[in-house]
Amino acid sequence: MTFFEHIRLDTVDGIATITLNRPEALNSFTDTMEGELVAAYDRTDADDSVRAVILTGAGRAFCAGMDLGDGGGAFDVWTSSGSAPDGARSHDDAMRRDGGGRVALRMYESRKPIIAAINGPGVGVGITMTLAADFRLAVPAAKIGFVFARRGLVPESCSSWFLPRLVGMQTALDWMYSGRIFDSEEARASGLLHSIHQPADLLPAARVLADSLTRESAPVSVTLTRQLLWRMLGESHPMRAHELETLAINLRGVSSDAREGISAFLDKREATFPQRVSTDTPDLFAHLPLPTYRQPGTSR
Numbered sequence: 001m002t003f004f005e006h007i008r009l010d011t012v013d014g015i016a017t018i019t020l021n022r023p024e025a026l027n028s029f030t031d032t033m034e035g036e037l038v039a040a041y042d043r044t045d046a047d048d049s050v051r052a053v054i055l056t057g058a059g060r061a062f063c064a065g066m067d068l069g070d071g072g073g074a075f076d077v078w079t080s081s082g083s084a085p086d087g088a089r090s091h092d093d094a095m096r097r098d099g100g101g102r103v104a105l106r107m108y109e110s111r112k113p114i115i116a117a118i119n120g121p122g123v124g125v126g127i128t129m130t131l132a133a134d135f136r137l138a139v140p141a142a143k144i145g146f147v148f149a150r151r152g153l154v155p156e157s158c159s160s161w162f163l164p165r166l167v168g169m170q171t172a173l174d175w176m177y178s179g180r181i182f183d184s185e186e187a188r189a190s191g192l193l194h195s196i197h198q199p200a201d202l203l204p205a206a207r208v209l210a211d212s213l214t215r216e217s218a219p220v221s222v223t224l225t226r227q228l229l230w231r232m233l234g235e236s237h238p239m240r241a242h243e244l245e246t247l248a249i250n251l252r253g254v255s256s257d258a259r260e261g262i263s264a265f266l267d268k269r270e271a272t273f274p275q276r277v278s279t280d281t282p283d284l285f286a287h288l289p290l291p292t293y294r295q296p297g298t299s300r
Contacts, residue, residue: 002043006033008058009040014051015210016044016112017203023059028067029125034099037129038106045111048276051219052210053110055133056117056203062142063126100125100157107132108158108230111223111277113213117206118142119199123181128157131166134226135194137206138184144192150179165233167191218257218273220281224248227284244284251282 001010008019018040020027044050057063107114107129116130118138123145130136138144146163148155155163155176163172167190175182187193197205214222228248232241252258257275264271 004036004040006030007036007040009043011044011047011050013211014049014214015054015207016047016050016052017054017056018044020055020057020063023057023061025067026061026064026121027057027059027126028064029100029129030067031099034103037103041106041110046278048219048278050112051214051222052113052115054115054117054203054206054210055130056206057119059120061120061126062118062122063129064121065124065126065147098156100129103129104132104157104159104162111226111281113210113222113226115206115210117202118144118193119202123147124151125157128155128159128162131157131159131162135209136187136192137195137197137202137209138187138193139199139202140184140196141199142184142187143181144184144187145179145181146175147179147181149177216270218261218271218275219277220255220257220273220275221252223277223281224252224284231285248282248284251284255280 001008003021006020006022008021010017010019018037020033022028022030022033041053044053113135114133116133116136118127118130118136120139120141121143122130122138123143124147127144127146146155146159159176163176167175171190184193184196188196194209195205228241228244232244235241255275257273257280260273261271
C-alpha cells in the first residue's frame, strides 16, 4: 500500500484501490488531493499488473466537496494559490485551472476501467469527479448533490459535458439548477448509479464487478475499447467511429493477442494474452487524419 498525504493506493489481485483519505474532514477536496489523484492514475496506467481501478473514500463520507476552510473567501485563496499542483495554471498563468476538471480529464484518459464506490455522501466535486468513472456503485445513505448554484458557483469537473450524457438533459438541469440533495435511489433510477449496496458489501461488489469486466479480456483491447466508447460520445457522425474501428481492427487483428484469443477459443481453454498496456497499446488517435470512406449515395 502506498500512502500519499491525502489519498492512499493499494493493489490486490490486479485491482487497484484509490482511497480518498481525509476522513476527519469528510474527504473534502484539496489542492494536494488533486495532484495526488492525477499521480495515482499515472501509476495505475503504468502498472501492467493493474486491470481495473476502484475509487472510494475512507470513513463515513465519500467526499464532502471542496475544502471550504477559508470560508466565504475560499475561492479567493484557491485562484491565487501558490500551492497549486503542477499543470494547474492556465498556459499564460492568468487563471487557476479547475482542479476537479484536471482529475476528471485524467480519469477520462485512463487506460484502465474505473469504478467509483461511493461509500457515503458525495457533494459538489465529491460527485462530479465520479462522472468520468465507467461505473458508480453506492450505499443507500450516499446523499448526493450538485450544489454549485446554491453556493453562487457553477458546475465543474467537466460535469456539464459528462452529466447530460449519463442521465439526460432534463435530469441534469433539475439537479444542477436546484442544487438539491437527493438519495441513492433517485440516482440509480436516473442512471447515475449502476447499483446500490449495503456498506459492508460495497467494496466487495466493486471488486467483483472489476474482476468480471477484465479477468478474461485482453488488457490492450479493454484499453482501446474504453478510449473508443468515451471519445465517440463527442462525435457528430458514426463515420468517425467507422474510421477508428477500421484502424483498430486492422491493428488488433494481426496482433499476438488476437492469435492467442482465437486459438484459446478454438482449443476451449483460458487465454493468456501476451501484450501489455504500457508497451503495446497503439495510439489510434495519432494516425489522424484518417481516410474518409464514402457511403454509396451519400456525400460521406
